[in-house]
Amino acid sequence: MMRKFLLISLMFYAMNSFAGIVVDNPEQLRKAVQKAKPGDTIVLKNGTWKDAALNLDGKGTAQKPIVIMAESPGGMLLTGSSYLQLAGEYLTVKNLHFNQGFTPKRAVISFRADSKNLANHCRVTGVVIENYSQPERFKTDTWVIFYGKYNRIDHSTFVDKLNSGPVIIVELDDERSQQNYHRIDSNYFNGRPRFGSNGAETIRVGVSRYSLSPSRTTISHNFFERCNGEVEIISIKSGENTVSFNTFFESEGGMVLRHGSNNTVESNFFNGNNKPFTGGVRIINPGHKVFNNVFYQLKGKQFRAPLSIMNGVPNSLINRYYQVKDVRVEKNTFVDCTPFLFGAGKDAERTLSPQEVAFKNNLVLSKDSCIYENLNDDNGIKITDNGLIEGANTRSKTVGNAATGFHKIKPKYLRIKGHELPYDAKYGADLKQLSFIEAKNTGAVWFQPAVKTTARKAKSFQLSSAQSENFNQLIQQALSGDTIVLMDTGYYKMKEPIQINKTLVIMAAKNLPKRPTLVNASFNSLPSFLTIENGGRLTVKNIAFKGTLESFGGVDAGIKSSESPMNQSYYLNVAGCEFYDFNESSQSGIACAKGTLADTLIVSNSIFHHLSGTGINLSSEKDDKGIYNAEFVNITNCLFTNLLGSAINVYRGGNDESTLGPFVSIDYCSFNEVENREQGAVVKLIGVQQAKITNSSFLNSGQGGRSIQFQEYRTDHILVDYCNFYNSGKIESFYNNAAGPHIYHDEPGSVKMASASNDQQALGAKF
The missing domain is CATH 2.160.20.10 (Single-stranded right-handed beta-helix, Pectin lyase-like)
Structure with a gap:
């Protein structure tokens, strides 16, 4: 000043x-x-x-x-x-x-x-x-x-x-x-x-x-x-x-x-x-x-x-x-x-x-x-x-x-x-x-805030599957704003997590016939393929994350926030990605660590399938003091199929009234054969203060309990509308006021569903 x-x-x-x-x-x-x-x-x-x-x-x-x-x-x-x-x-x-x-x-x-x-x-x-x-x-x-x-x-x-x-x-x-x-x-x-x-x-x-x-x-x-x-x-x-x-x-x-x-x-x-x-x-x-x-x-x-x-x-x-x-x-x-x-x-x-x-x-x-x-x-x-x-x-x-x-x-x-x-x-x-x-x-008269300057223009780095061992070195070489492009559809063999502490894009090359796939090539279990560290802002496009490969070690999550101390919130944007073969109940496609906060988590056009754990798990804060792991969660046009656990789990425990979030939006998503265990829930939004689930389809899911589970407080704003629940569990909320007027229980493709779709387009993910 x-x-x-x-x-x-x-x-x-x-x-x-x-x-x-x-x-x-x-x-x-x-x-x-x-x-x-x-x-x-x-x-x-x-x-x-x-x-x-x-x-x-x-x-x-x-x-x-x-x-x-x-x-x-x-x-x-x-x-x-x-x-x-x-x-x-x-x-x-x-x-x-x-x-x-x-x-x-x-x-x-x-x-x-x-x-x-x-x-x-x-x-x-x-x-x-x-x-x-x-x-x-x-x-x-x-x-x-x-x-x-x-x-x-x-x-x-x-x-x-x-x-x-x-x-x-x-x-x-x-x-x-x-x-x-x-x-x-x-x-x-x-x-x-x-x-x-x-x-x-x-x-x-x-x-x-x-x-x-x-x-x-x-x-x-x-x-x-x-x-x-x-x-x-x-x-x-x-x-x-x-x-x-x-x-x-x-x-x-x-x-x-x-x-x-x-x-x-x-x-x-x-x-x-x-x-x-x-x-x-x-x-x-x-x-x-x-x-x-x-x-x-x-x-x-x-x-x-x-x-x-x-x-x-x-x-x-x-x-x-x-x-x-x-x-x-x-x-x-x-x-x-x-x-x-x-x-x-x-x-x-x-x-x-x-x-x-x-x-x-x-x-x-x-x-x-x-x-x-x-x-x-x-x-x-x-x-x-x-x-x-x-x-x-x-x-x-x-x-x-x-x-x-x-x-x-x-x-x-x-x-x-x-x-x-x-x-x-x-x-x-x-x-x-x-x-x-x-x-x-006001303030100190002598103080001039430092002006941040860009060291150079953003660059794009190419990496083939044969060069997998150079992945971490390339990440360290990159500056904030750079892009790493995976050039082929082979297995990118990881022996340690990639740590992201800057603004980066990791994406597949254009026009590939299928997604490049990250796999664990070590005999030890990995906490994740991509770990977001303090200050990290990551965008991932058109990448596959495979949790198990032959006799190698497992992976706890495809993408996860760091277990190391963090004082800054992080950003994660996942688009067109695939998460599969995470075969332990504790494993997830996307997960967070206790003590971390995503200011924004965006997941779009992505597939989560054949998981024994959770698709997206934002529930590490269990102290019931009003703490949560993500401020804005936007999940759009995603498919969750063949999941033993929940598709989405967002948790905010306790009755503290000092915060606004989490804000959760789930739109145009499909849930097929997800969490059919006794008293399970396909989508768990516990204590979420602002939630909207629209234009989505639940098929043969939540049969042992709930398709959607809320535990809201009086002033929370929650809504489920323009959704179809076929052979699936109930919508459960404390005040029983979450469901809007456009809730269906019809077989997909039925005449009635086609009529409903005229009002609100086709329900569920569009791939």
């Missing part, structure tokens, strides 16, 4: 870089801080400090803090297992850069040295943390943890945390860290990929155990860009905090008042930019104030709605849901958003409706079919004197009539930071006083 004053800033630091004590290793630094007097400056010599343990304990004063700073901004790089711990009072740490490593501690930056020595009135500013995630995605750490009181982190940049744990935590685990008045301001948070599990917040303030205690932390003037880790971008789990003047841009999830009371959400800009799943504010617990915010083009629903007010639990445990009471939602502006949800999460446990909630003087411009949905409709939410822009919809889904409490108005429009926003003196946010924070005004 360029700054107009960047050159001036660098000149200033250059002139003052040697004004203090210069140190060039952690031990010198520790001693210098111990001996430092108020007002001293300690300069960290430029260079790379690897595995540096920076333990700083000193005492400055409010007027004369002890300053610890890089010789030049960002010139001192902390790598490996480096970390920073602060204790004492009035220390200021400036312009450090953490990169190419991960912390061995609980935090990269901690405002305490240990449980006895905390930091108070300390500040960390101008810091960058990037490329600093644990290699294993479920190894938990945090980049910044606050303890003590009156500490601050500001004008810092945090880029793409990939492993479990929030980017920033405010702890309240003893009285010395409660009522703390910490400040988190003017920072830039760029990216938090979907994590596929709970525990991927960007900021968390408190935990449920201490949520009845005030924190009084201020989170202000930050920019959150595409922070998509889970449903909670900011998770407030304490009382009397203020979240104000922040911008949330294209971030999936919302600002969640999860535990604690009397919090304030003021003057924020929630800009969804019409992206799916972008949310605003979710409210739980009593006494909150939400006012003067702008909610713009947010498209989330349920817990990700632009405004979501939840039902509570009677006699709630501290870690569940206290009833919403005495809450004010006033003078906010909503522009082109999905409907609000009042009574979110209502179920057999969460039965206490919100009470004494004032929703007034808000301004709404809605193009949706309704403004809000109230699952309770008991007048616990008082909707009074709100402005509705003339021409917008005025319906409430709950009552089916014009929503009360809204008055049609003709507002003015103001152009603010490139957005035309409605403005009215009485209704909605005070746009004339509201300054939307921009990315360029």
